[in-house]
Amino acid sequence: MPDAFRPNPFRLAFGLMRLPKNPDGSIDIPQVAEMADRFIAAGGTYFDTAFVYDGGDSEKAFKAAVADRHPREAYTLATKLNAAMGATDAKSARQEFDISLERTGAGYFDYYLLHALQRTTYQKYDEYGIWDYVKELKAKGLIRHWGFSFHADPDLLEELLDKHPDAEFVQLQINYADWENPGVASRRNWEICRRRGKPVMIMEPVKGGILADPIPTVREVFDASGEDVSYASWALRFAAGLEGVHAVLSGMSNLAQMDDNLKTMKDFRPLDEREMELIHRAQKALDEDKSIPCTACHYCTKGCPMEIPIPEIFNVINRRKGSPEFRTVREYGIVTAGRGKASDCVSCGQCERACPQGLKIISFLRQCKTELEK
Numbered sequence: 201m202p203d204a205f206r207p208n209p210f211r212l213a214f215g216l217m218r219l220p221k222n223p224d225g226s227i228d229i230p231q232v233a234e235m236a237d238r239f240i241a242a243g244g245t246y247f248d249t250a251f252v253y254d255g256g257d258s259e260k261a262f263k264a265a266v267a268d269r270h271p272r273e274a275y276t277l278a279t280k281l282n283a284a285m286g287a288t289d290a291k292s293a294r295q296e297f298d299i300s301l302e303r304t305g306a307g308y309f310d311y312y313l314l315h316a317l318q319r320t321t322y323q324k325y326d327e328y329g330i331w332d333y334v335k336e337l338k339a340k341g342l343i344r345h346w347g348f349s350f351h352a353d354p355d356l357l358e359e360l361l362d363k364h365p366d367a368e369f370v371q372l373q374i375n376y377a378d379w380e381n382p383g384v385a386s387r388r389n390w391e392i393c394r395r396r397g398k399p400v401m402i403m404e405p406v407k408g409g410i411l412a413d414p415i416p417t418v419r420e421v422f423d424a425s426g427e428d429v430s431y432a433s434w435a436l437r438f439a440a441g442l443e444g445v446h447a448v449l450s451g452m453s454n455l456a457q458m459d460d461n462l463k464t465m466k467d468f469r470p471l472d473e474r475e476m477e478l479i480h481r482a483q484k485a486l487d488e489d490k491s492i493p494c495t496a497c498h499y500c501t502k503g504c505p506m507e508i509p510i511p512e513i514f515n516v517i518n519r520r521k522g523s524p525e526f527r528t529v530r531e532y533g534i535v536t537a538g539r540g541k542a543s544d545c546v547s548c549g550q551c552e553r554a555c556p557q558g559l560k561i562i563s564f565l566r567q568c569k570t571e572l573e574k
């Protein structure tokens with residue numbers, strides 16, 4: 201039996217994937233420190249980063265903002281080993297652990313994850329012996345619990361849990377927009393974890409910010425409720441109200457988002473029947489929407505030979521509705537200045553193999569080319 205997790209009654213976790221940036225692109229450490237202080241003061245303990253976030257700067261920011269400023273018992277830390285994006289062989293994959301330990305200054309990890317398992321990447325974790333490696337690390341006391349984050353179909357989740365029944369938890373993409381989305385399968389993957397008694401860490405509860413600033417038809421649904429709360433709060437409450445959830449990771453990017461999330465979770469109340477009805481209506485509005493469901497994680501851009509800013513281009517096309525055409529064209533010019541355009545895509549497929557959302561990026565770029573490069 202795995203050791204018991206440290207209780208996390210607050211449920212909200214501070215995700216360090218989309219940290220605030222300075223104009224030069226570096227992470228705004230003073231703001232992250234202030235966000236972390238408010239999070240801890242409100243009762244939060246769980247921080248989540250990864251070896252590959254911001255090329256390692258996320259883990260370093262954690263050290264500067266949290267580990268160097270708070271006692272070890274004030275926080276729990278999750279980080280992740282990425283055998284597909286960050287490593288080229290077994291040795292470099294295993295070295296990620298030592299590098300993460302040094303970057304974060306945490307001394308040990310409370311939660312250590314095999315990162316972003318999907319149909320195109322999970323084989324690397326077998327090839328490099330990472331499933332055994334995390335158990336070695338646990339036996340040495342360098343990690344407390346191990347699990348994996350997952351972006352694929354229920355059949356693969358069942359297969360992985362059959363092969364590795366001692367995985368202590370699973371991190372899943374769960375939000376009300378993806379609950380029945382066959383490409384993400386939030387509900388079905390969550391049900392598998394419930395059936396097998398695996399605690400769930402939730403990622404993307406606001407779908408990379410999409411549900412914090414939703415499309416007009418979704419806004420109308422929540423505005424009609426008459427409640428003076430943020431759109432993000434509906435999404436957080438949906439995720440945090442699910443059974444078997446240990447932590448809900450919100451990738452906050454500024455103090456205002458931190459304050460709003462803390463307000464939602466401080467006196468947490470699950471959605472009642474009337475509020476769930478609003479969620480169902482919002483889901484219907486999203487089903488009817490034709491936006492590209494990109495979460496702006498940037499996993500696709502790292503290896504693009506044409507340096508195409510894929511998520512920024514998708515954001516421009518998603519926002520074009522209701523905007524004058526000249527503004528859309530100007531925004532497209534800004535995001536592609538000095539970088540590749542949609543028409544530069546050579547269809548190599550690298551981005552589609554990396555995309556955890558399984559998006560048909562090449563086809564979407566063709567659509568962007570047609571609509572934005574007239």
Ligand code: SF4
Nearest residue numbers: 504545546548549551
């Ligand atoms: S398919 Fe196109 S967008 Fe994707 S990595 Fe290749 S060139 Fe870049």
Ligand code: SF4
Nearest residue numbers: 494495497498500555
């Ligand atoms: S296209 Fe996919 S990989 Fe790229 S930013 Fe969007 S969700 Fe992430």
